[in-house]
Amino acid sequence: MRQQKQKTFISYDGCQLFYRYWPVIDSNTNQPKAIVIFHRGHEHSGRAAHLADELNLPDYQIFAWDARGNGQSEGERGDAPNFATLIKDANCFIEHIMQEYNLRQEDIAIIAQSVGAVIASAWVHDYVPNIRALVLGSPAFSVKLYVPLAVPGLKLLYNLKGNFFVNSYVKPNLLTHDLERATSFTKDPLITRPISVRLLLDLYSVSDRVVKDANAITVPTQLLVSGSDYVVRRKPQRQFYDNLGTQQKEFHILPGFYHDTFGEKERKFAIDRARRFIIGCFANQLCVPSLVNADLVGYTRQEADNLTMPPSGLIKPIYWKFIKTNLKYASKLSDGIRLGFDTGFDSGSTLDYVYRNEPSGTSKLGRFFDYVYLQSIGWRGIRQRKVHLEELLKLAINRLYDQNYSVDLVDIAAGHGRYILETINQIANKPNSILLRDYSDINVLAGQTLIEEKGLVNIARFEKGDAFNREQLAQLSPKPTLAVVSGLYELFSDNQLIRNSLSGLAESIPEGGYLIYTNQPWHPQLEFIARTLTSHRDGQPWIMRRRTQREMDQLVATAGFKKITMRIDQWGIFTVSLAQRIR
Incomplete structure (x- = not known):
């Protein structure tokens, strides 16, 4: 038997997580x-x-x-702040073992089962690591709850009474035919039977997103599906497989297997397939598809093209006309919705209003409409993006001070510049200079006023500028050591525009300087936005083409930057990344 070592590591929020480690016992490679x-x-x-x-x-x-809240890891048993916490824990775990054991992403394969398979697939989707292989045993994309309307009922109870716990209904003899393993499950004191409803509902939400957008996963993937599974449904597993964006994929149904795929009595059949797949993936050359032209060909381009077409059928046109008419009515009462129609729902003015998050209207009904509008999933994601921007801004500024660099900051499409100025006022070590730029005269004027309000006129200035003009960006003065591009690239489908912008920044930022950039790899309301909301560009429909995180990261890398770290909100909508200029 292999020697086992027991270790711990500290996750991003200070939570100590436990893991087991088995060193190699026979290695023929360096x-x-x-x-x-x-x-x-x-x-x-x-x-x-x-x-x-x-x-x-x-x-x-x-x-x-041991995932947070399980086994010997810290955390309340069967609970976490949200499912995204477990995904972020997984990213911290991989980063830890890479540093501690001298590993690269391409040296790693994943074997994951049930809920662990959802964590692993969501991590691969969101953080786009270049790992060798992903083996998923009966992923729990949809848990069978058997009670009619169980999920809507749990949502209602959660909203009424807050978080609570439910016990697993699954009996050990429905997990495996291996009697010894089933008995040990019953007697194991580290088994966590309860699960919080918050986490269970989040599991459904994350699973739905990952299954629908599995095309973004390009890692070679093998699914090993139990043929007689009483715990999870097979249909989403098949949909996930069909949607996968890799050609190196396998789907195996294991007849008679209960849910514990790798713990079944005849698990040798599953383990043999996993071993063969992993060895084969390591024998192949690592193949990472190039997505820098995904604006011209690919599934996100097709998705955006479909949104440019009128809604089909008899019901959909009537439905969307009804929704838009109601929004127009609400805009007479709600200040936020009216501002969106006046300046564009993607304008800097709208963004600043969303950041302030103060419902306003002509009446109590108008303020209620405004509250509902500001609590939409997209605007909540925007506000969380602001939190992540502020976090990475502080991190980048501290790194520059540690490197003895002058901190000269530029935001090339700042809107009103609120998040930059508010962040700077929170830190003791102010930048040497702050340059805020925007194409809009309205934003430039509002930004200048905000600079005065925040008392930063001695180091900050606002000017009009084109964020896609390579020559302008290459000649920025002073040369920025930290550039921010927030909420801009998401609004434009054309990757050539992004290349121009990134190339100009690369010419301006010295080696060792930093770039903070945002991305929108997912949005659950793309059709609603396209059918009902208008853009700042001449009031045209606001149609967005999503960029997978891999596409965005590749565009940044092509310009000469190396990604260091990333943040993503709990809904998977917006990411904020930090990269360093390396050439």
Whole structure:
């Protein structure tokens, strides 16, 4: 049997998480390879420890964690602030083992089961790591709750009474035919039977997003699906597989298997397939598809093109006309909706209004409409993006001070510049200079006023400028050591515009300087936005083409920047990334 070591690491928020580590026992290469195991829901790494030997891969390091709130890891049992916390924990875990054990992303393969498979697939989707292989055992994209209308009922109760816990209904003899394993499940003191409703509902939400947008996953992926699974549904697993964006994919149904795919009595059939797939993926050259021309060909382009067409059928045109008519009526009462129709729902003025988040209208009804408008999922994501922007701004400024660089900051499409100026007023070490730019005269005037209100006239100035003009950006003065591009690239489908902008910044930012950029890899209301809201560009429909995170990161890398870290909101809508100029 392989030697096991027990370790811990600290996640992003200080939570200590436990993991098991099995070093290699036979290595013929200088570069180590690794398999990372994500356990089933309610369980822990000890329940997957048998795989370290049964995989029969002696030249691979093997790691298996206890997810937050499970096993020997910290956190309330069966709970987390949201499912995105578990995904971010997973990213911290991978970053930890890469640093601690001298691994690269391409040295890693993932084996994950049930809820762990959802965590792993969402991590691969959101953080786009260049790992070798992803093996998913019966992913819990849709849990069978059996009670009619269980999910809507749980949502209603959650909204009425707040978070509460439910116990797993699953009996051990419905998990596996292996009697010894079923008995050990009953007796294991580290098994966490309750799960919070908050986390359970979030599991459904994240799963729905990942299944629908699985085309963004380009990592070679194998699904091992239990044929007699009483716990999760097969249809979303098949949809996920069909939607996957990689050609290197496999879908295996294992007849008679219960839900515990890698813990079944005949698990050798699953383990043999996983081993063969992983060895094959490592034998192949790492193949990362180029997406820098995804504005011309690809599924996000097709999605955007479809939104330019009138709605089809008899009902949809009437429905969208009804919605838009009601919004027009609401704009007479709600200040925020009226501002959107006046200046564009994607304008700097609208963005500043959303940041302030203070419902306003001509009456109580108008203020209610405004409140509902400001609480829409997109605007909540925008405000969380602001939080992440402020976090990475502070991080980048501290890094520049540590490197003894002058902090000269530029935001090339600042809107009113509120988040930049408010962040600067929160830190003791002010930048040497702040240059805010925008194409809109309205934004320039409002930004100048805000600079005066915030008392930053001695270091900050606002000027009119074109964020896509390469020559203008290349001649910025003083040369910025930190550039910010927030909420801009998401509004324009054409990647050549993005290349022009990034190239100009690359010519201006010295080696070692930083770039903060945002992206919108997902949005649940794309059709609603396209059919009912207008853009700042001559009142045209606001049609957005999503960029997968891989596409956006590749455009940044092509300009000569290396991505360092990333933040993403709990809904997966907006990301904020920090990159450093390397050439």
